[in-house]
Amino acid sequence: MNKLLIVGTVAFDAIETPFGKTDKILGGAATYIGLAASHFKVQSAIVSVVGDDFPQEYLDLLSSRNIDLTGVEKVSGGKTFFWSGRYHNDLNSRDTLDTQLNVLAEFNPVVPENFKDADVVMLGNLHPNTQISVLDQMTEKPKLVVLDTMNFWMDCALEELKEVMKRIDVITINDEEARQLSGEYSLVKAAEVIRQMGPRYVVIKKGEHGALLFDKHDVFFAPALPLKEVFDPTGAGDTFAGGFAGYLAQSSNISFKNMKNAIIYGSNLASFCVEKFGTKRMEEIAKVEVKDRLQQFKMLTQFDIELSE
Amino acid sequence: MNKLLIVGTVAFDAIETPFGKTDKILGGAATYIGLAASHFKVQSAIVSVVGDDFPQEYLDLLSSRNIDLTGVEKVSGGKTFFWSGRYHNDLNSRDTLDTQLNVLAEFNPVVPENFKDADVVMLGNLHPNTQISVLDQMTEKPKLVVLDTMNFWMDCALEELKEVMKRIDVITINDEEARQLSGEYSLVKAAEVIRQMGPRYVVIKKGEHGALLFDKHDVFFAPALPLKEVFDPTGAGDTFAGGFAGYLAQSSNISFKNMKNAIIYGSNLASFCVEKFGTKRMEEIAKVEVKDRLQQFKMLTQFDIELSE
Numbered sequence: 001m002n003k004l005l006i007v008g009t010v011a012f013d014a015i016e017t018p019f020g021k022t023d024k025i026l027g028g029a030a031t032y033i034g035l036a037a038s039h040f041k042v043q044s045a046i047v048s049v050v051g052d053d054f055p056q057e058y059l060d061l062l063s064s065r066n067i068d069l070t071g072v073e074k075v076s077g078g079k080t081f082f083w084s085g086r087y088h089n090d091l092n093s094r095d096t097l098d099t100q101l102n103v104l105a106e107f108n109p110v111v112p113e114n115f116k117d118a119d120v121v122m123l124g125n126l127h128p129n130t131q132i133s134v135l136d137q138m139t140e141k142p143k144l145v146v147l148d149t150m151n152f153w154m155d156c157a158l159e160e161l162k163e164v165m166k167r168i169d170v171i172t173i174n175d176e177e178a179r180q181l182s183g184e185y186s187l188v189k190a191a192e193v194i195r196q197m198g199p200r201y202v203v204i205k206k207g208e209h210g211a212l213l214f215d216k217h218d219v220f221f222a223p224a225l226p227l228k229e230v231f232d233p234t235g236a237g238d239t240f241a242g243g244f245a246g247y248l249a250q251s252s253n254i255s256f257k258n259m260k261n262a263i264i265y266g267s268n269l270a271s272f273c274v275e276k277f278g279t280k281r282m283e284e285i286a287k288v289e290v291k292d293r294l295q296q297f298k299m300l301t302q303f304d305i306e307l308s309e
Numbered sequence: 310m311n312k313l314l315i316v317g318t319v320a321f322d323a324i325e326t327p328f329g330k331t332d333k334i335l336g337g338a339a340t341y342i343g344l345a346a347s348h349f350k351v352q353s354a355i356v357s358v359v360g361d362d363f364p365q366e367y368l369d370l371l372s373s374r375n376i377d378l379t380g381v382e383k384v385s386g387g388k389t390f391f392w393s394g395r396y397h398n399d400l401n402s403r404d405t406l407d408t409q410l411n412v413l414a415e416f417n418p419v420v421p422e423n424f425k426d427a428d429v430v431m432l433g434n435l436h437p438n439t440q441i442s443v444l445d446q447m448t449e450k451p452k453l454v455v456l457d458t459m460n461f462w463m464d465c466a467l468e469e470l471k472e473v474m475k476r477i478d479v480i481t482i483n484d485e486e487a488r489q490l491s492g493e494y495s496l497v498k499a500a501e502v503i504r505q506m507g508p509r510y511v512v513i514k515k516g517e518h519g520a521l522l523f524d525k526h527d528v529f530f531a532p533a534l535p536l537k538e539v540f541d542p543t544g545a546g547d548t549f550a551g552g553f554a555g556y557l558a559q560s561s562n563i564s565f566k567n568m569k570n571a572i573i574y575g576s577n578l579a580s581f582c583v584e585k586f587g588t589k590r591m592e593e594i595a596k597v598e599v600k601d602r603l604q605q606f607k608m609l610t611q612f613d614i615e616l617s618e
Contacts, residue, residue, distance in 0.1 A: 090494065185399065188537045209518040212535060221532040221609050226521060228497045260612040294614060300530050301610050303569040305603060 003043045004249040005115045005142075006033050007134045008124020008238070009104065010048040010062075010072060013278060014084040017091065017232050025278040026058045027083065029124035029148065032235035035282040036242025036269045037122075038065035039290060040250035045115045047071035047134060049107045051078035061283065070112040078103040091230050092207060111137040120249035123147045123168070124238060128160035135167050144254050146170040147199070148241045151177045165198035169254070172203040172241050187212060188219070201259065203244070205237055213263050215256055222263045225271035225296060232277045236270045239282065243269035268293045312352045313558040314424045314451075315342050316443045317433020317547070318413065319357040319371075319381060322587060323393040326400065326541050334587040335367045336392065338433035338457065341544035344591040345551025345578045346431070347374035348599060349559035354424045356380035356443060358416045360387035370592065379421040387412040400539050401516060420446040429558035432456045432477070433547060437469035444476050453563050455479040456508070457550045460486045474507035478563070481512040481550045496521060497528070510568065512553070514546055522572050524565050531572045534580040534605060541586045545579045548591065552578035577602045 013027030030046045037044050045068035050059075052074055063069055079102040087094045109130055117140040123131040125148050135145065147168040153161045154177065165171065171194060179185055182193035191202040191214035204212045208230070210223040243266035244259075251258055268290060275281045322336030339355045346353050354377035359368075361383055372378055388411040396403045418439055426449040432440040434457050444454065456477040462470045463486065474480065480503060488494055491502035500511040500523035513521045517539070519532040552575035553568075560567055580602060584590045 186537055186539070188535045206518070209515070210532070219535055219609060220612070221535070223519070223530040223532065226497045226528055226530070228495055230495070257613075261614045264612055264614060298614075300528060301612075303529070303573055303610075304566075305570045305573060305607075 001041055001043050002120065002249045002252055003045070003115055003118040004037055004245060005045055005047065005111065005118035005121045005134070006030050006037065006124060006242070006245075007047045007109060007122070007131065008033055008126055009081050010046065010050050010054070010058075011081040011083060013234060014082070014098075015232055015234050015277060016086040016097075017277075018087065018089050019231055020277070022277050024082065026061070027234065027278060028081065029126070029238045031062065031279060032238035032273065032282065033122055033124050033242035033245070034062055034067045035065065035279060036239045036266075037246030037249070038067060039243070039269065039285070039287075040246040042246055042249040044068065044246075045071055045112055045118070047109045047111055049073040049075060049103045051080040051103045052076050054080045068112060068115070071110060071115070073107075073110065075103045085234070087233065091233055109134050109137075116140070118142055119252065120144045120146070120245055122241065122245040123164070124241070125150050128153055128157050128164045131164045132160070132167070135164070143252070144169050144245075144248055146172065146241065146245045148172045148238070149177070150174075151180055154180055162197060168199050170201040170203060171199040172205060172237070172244070174205045174207070174237065178202075178204045188214075203263065205240060207233070207236070211240065211263055211267060213256075213259055218256055220256070220260045220263060222267045222297070223300060224267060225293060225300065227271060227274065230274045233274050234278060235282070236273045239273040240266040240270040242266075264294070264297055268297060310350055310352050311429065311558045311561055312354070312424055312427040313346055313554060314354055314356065314420065314427035314430045314443070315339050315346065315433060315551070315554075316356045316418060316431070316440065317342055317435055318390050319355065319359050319363070319367075320390040320392060322543060323391070323407075324541055324543050324586060325395040325406075326586075327396065327398050328540055329586070331586050333391065335370070336543065336587060337390065338435070338547045340371065340588060341547035341582065341591065342431055342433055342551030342554070343371055343376045344374065344588060345548045345575075346555030346558070347376060348552070348578065348594070348596075349555040351555055351558040353377065353555075354380055354421055354427070356418045356420055358382040358384060358412045360389040360412045361385050363389045377421060377424070380419060380424070382416075382419065384412045394543070396542065400542055418443050418446075425449070428452045428561065429554055430454045431550060431554040432473070433550070434459050437462055437466050437473045440473045441469070441476070444473070452561070453478050453554075453557055455481065455550065455554045457481045457547070458486070459483075460489055463489055471506060477508050479510040479512060480508040481514060481546070481553070483514045483516070483546065487511070487513045497523075500528075512572065514549060516542070516545070520549065520572055520576060522565075522568055527565055529565070529569045529572060531569075531576045531606070532609060533576060534602060534609065536580060536583065539583045542583050543587060544591070545582045548582040549575035549579040551575075573603070573606055577606060
């Protein structure tokens, strides 16, 4: 089985949407990535850090998905990273109410010995220096490195971000961030500028409007599944990235054609994520549900026009 | 050859985008619909009204596409409908600078005798009473009636709009308008509410984010083609509707499966429309270009995952 190394936050979130609010619940980029990737036949490990306020049951949940947590440091006397946000009525935008870095402020990632040869590395949203440190610890060059990042790092650590971008194969980034990073409004032009910063593949996430995959020559688009209810978008982007990386790690096929499938699987899993608060829906997805949604994605996008018409 | 009857404005537009501005140029919903539909093997006619300030060369342009203009009334001493707008930097929103109804204020549509049995009727954006009047003149029930409308009529003629909606098969409407008309934020729910107002099929246009087709059971999505440059979005929605209606009129096959193809053709033609000011790009599209873009749409959307995986 191929190995997938995931780096990112394992954290507490407190979320407010128009439909309700939560106290501190399980959150974090690596959590969502790990849960999504657990739908594929891969050996996964998370590199992260928590405080000793972090409930064992949350860690047990991840372990029960066969995710190796050797690389999750528990800082004694430390407090876990905490994020709190409130979504606007359209669920497309949100305000951050509180961010407490806590143990994340001093985080030095340590890659477990038996994941230093991981086939795929998924660098979840974190300080670019943390992401670089993980790549530096790899003893074998991974077949694929996927990077997720956000505007925060463009604002405060742009040079470091540019360094890590030189060492990755795929970047996943949202549309506004792609525009900010490239200085181009057109996403086609933005992807080209970003590609020239390092990654061969650029994935632009447009939330409810789907996702685009670019390489030098081709472009592929996957819509988000139209849903009757979107309850909480938290973690959808990470879930998408986890599905994408998990599928590619399982299949060991890094072609554009296979990346299309990975994008569809990412969108598929993200469509579940938004249906309940936090990780709730991700914890309960049955295999047959993923298969059913795959069929729905086919119905949604596939057509049959003869070009000779 | 099947007959397509198009009702809508033939007009003057003055457009400002971040890339430049035009004086009064050829515009109007029926103009764009007609130009798009002219890419299919159909007999088309436009029902509309202009003033005697309307240049013969514009009418000649439409005639040269084999569009019957018997139903375009020329009001002697009247002035042609004029719209002027300025697009914002993102091209996704615009301000209307001026609207002069002129001859449109007293418009009584007259359907040409030999189009009273048209197979497909495309009701372009106009007062719902005008749209109803056209349907009342049909001597044979059309195989398909497509309605395009906008928020303006929801604000000032909602009851009349609801009347015409009972007599159509397909409505094309943008996402914000679908939300306004239905009172639902989720487009899945909005489409269901709108379907219960009459049309069996609901097409929700999301501009650069593509278009959704709903019937009772199924949903299909076509993305907009990602373009390096979008120059002027004016007429893209009408072009989409014209490609949709033109394709269905040509093929005489009103199944959901074939409607998918119609949506793709609508998106295909709309991708040209935005590349130059006004109708300029629509006037010069070569057949091979449409075929090439169809191939691009396939590359953009088609994937091949085995469900047994």
